[in-house]
Amino acid sequence: MKLVTLQAVRKTENGFNGTIAVPGDKSISHRAIMLGGIAKGKTVVKGFLPGEDCLSTIACLRQLGVNILQEGDYVEIDGKGVEQLREPEAVLEVGNSGTTIRLLSGLLAGLPLYACLQGDSSIAKRPMNRIVEPLRLMGTKMDGRQDGKYTPLTINGGGLHSIDYAMPIASAQVKSAILLAGLHATGTTSVTELQVSRDHTERMLEAFGVTVHRNGKKVSIAGKQSLTATTINVPGDISSAAFFLAAGSIIPNSNITIQGVGVNQTRTGIIDVLERMGASITVTGEDEQSFEPFADLKVISAPLKATEIAGELIPRLIDEIPIIALAATQAEGTTIIKDAGELKVKETNRIDTVAKELNKMGAHIETTADGLIIHGKTPLKGAHVNSHGDHRIGMMLAIAGCLADGETLIENSEAIKVSYPTFFETLRTLCELN
Ligand SMILES: O=C(O)C1=C[C@@H](OP(=O)(O)O)[C@@H](O)[C@H](O)C1
Ligand SMILES: C=C(OP(=O)(O)O)C(=O)O
CATH class of the missing domain: 3.65.10.10 (Enolpyruvate transferase domain)
Incomplete structure (x- = not known):
């Protein structure tokens, strides 16, 4: 109880x-763990937020086989590149974190793994179709309750192609999910925002050596780029x-x-x-x-x-x-x-x-x-x-x-x-x- x-x-x-x-910063802490987890080399995160949401992100990445040391606000990620991620043997639990489930879904969509994600009773009520629709357009085999509207979500990833997506809502989580999927798709993926939302994913991808093109409200990323570990000061x-x-x-x-x-x-x-x-x-x-x-x-x-x-x-x-x-x-x-x-x-x-x-x-x-x-x-x-x-x-x-x-x-x-x-x-x- x-x-x-x-x-x-x-x-x-x-x-x-x-x-x-x-x-x-919560948004930046989540992204540092996810990008560090797919980069090659040792990523150091200083000033990490050890709040429950970001700890859920760490737990999920560990289930995907990433070695992460976390002591308070200091984190070291032993990155071996995206190909080292392994299929999780159990459901990925995101707790109360919308950012974890939406961004991680984007990341997993591009990888040849099967994964199931769920969270708490609040997450179960939050809309997931906003990411499921564009990720399906990219070729992801993805489902959830009520045709992908709600959790639990299942993802059978890999084999993605790029899209040019006009966002129907202002959401950094949706934009980020598509960009992270685009990282492992063929061709160049573009997202045009309805209104400008937080750009931490774009900035952090650049810090990990990825080329991101920005033109007003349009963000584009060429697929098949690899990430190089770095130090992130949050x-x-x-x-x-x-x-x-x-x-x-x-x-x-x-x-x-x-x-x-x-x-x-x-x-x-x-x-x-x-x-x-x-x-x-x-x-x-x-x-x-x-x-x-x-x-x-x-x-x-x-x-x-x-x-x-x-x-x-x-x-x-x-x-x-x-x-x-x-x-x-x-x-x-x-x-x-x-x-x-x-x-x-x-x-x-x-x-x-x-x-x-x-x-x-x-x-x-x-x-x-x-x-x-x-x-x-x-x-x-x-x-x-x-x-x-x-x-x-x-x-x-x-x-x-x-x-x-x-x-x-x-x-x-x-x-x-x-x-x-x-x-x-x-x-x-x-x-x-x-
Ligand atoms: O990308 C992020 O880190 C976040 C984006 C926002 O959500 P939406 O993308 O749903 O607007 C915000 O409310 C949330 O706290 C964190
Ligand atoms: C909406 C929030 O977060 P999330 O979407 O990650 O649950 C928030 O922190 O206010």
Whole structure:
């Protein structure tokens, strides 16, 4: 039986203060393990995120026969090239990780192996047809429940040919799955994005010596290229830093510096939106040397005003919408978030869970078909809330609890370990929790 965890959080009286570093970027950590696993030579990953999702990726690659040493945020991968991957003897378990199942499916599609992939009860509800359709077009024999819509997925890979695919949705996971399959297909595979999404796969493939052509929203990769091992320095995860950027803005008397955060343009929508709302954020020490840019972010509390978030901005802050919604409850005016229907197919339906849980605390949030309407300047009060097993909802509620009058109890708080296992330790360095 799974234990239900309950975390108590009380209002912080003196603000959030201090200098912190957030754990490594989740998206980049997954990709470093997968690409290191098919490269030739020793790949070293520094600043790896030892969160449950990325540990699932390591476990899957080990099942495929890759030797991986992991100690905290340090990883060494003994890469022997893609031909050394062996057929897994058991089902590949991806846990709660959408990135693991979608990217790994793309990788496996190109290899002459049979594999079965499944995850937890949240993964079982998330759409897989978005990758199954293009991978089938490339020649993959692939199936899943309801004609490939849902997990478990089975893949009988190999013998792929290239495609020129126009994506019907904005998704870095779908783009990456196709590019990883294209790596082992004949001809040149192209993907044209509907809207620009995070480009970590493209950047990391280049870091492993692969030629990737980019032309606006079109990305192309010639098949049959091999990867050469490298050292990957993973920046701090801006999606984790986002909780403190928002907290520092809305919790009075705060002053936080977050060191070494990844500031890839495809991920910095959170900074743009908070600044537009009136937040005081300073970006310093930008380092562009590495394949992914890093910077230090400083935030001090400031009065916020409402905004509208829509269109091309959405993929640049898709995972930050729960914490942006909390910030908007404290802003002057009504914030409108639209074009964010993708939120319905994350770890939970985040349109519903954000509204339901924050409204328990006194917020006034309405749901729409593709977003949220958030009425500002609503004082929050402590309540018994639930992460519903969604890490980002859990962290957002913990920050809400630091702002609300009285005590907040967060049920299923253990979900936070998916992307930020030391979240409450960081919180305790910034303020008194209880
Ligand atoms: O490629 C990635 O690492 C991710 C892409 C996004 O998902 P989609 O591709 O479904 O938009 C994001 O929400 C997820 O947390 C990580
Ligand atoms: C949606 C997320 O991740 P994934 O799709 O990898 O489960 C997330 O981290 O918010």
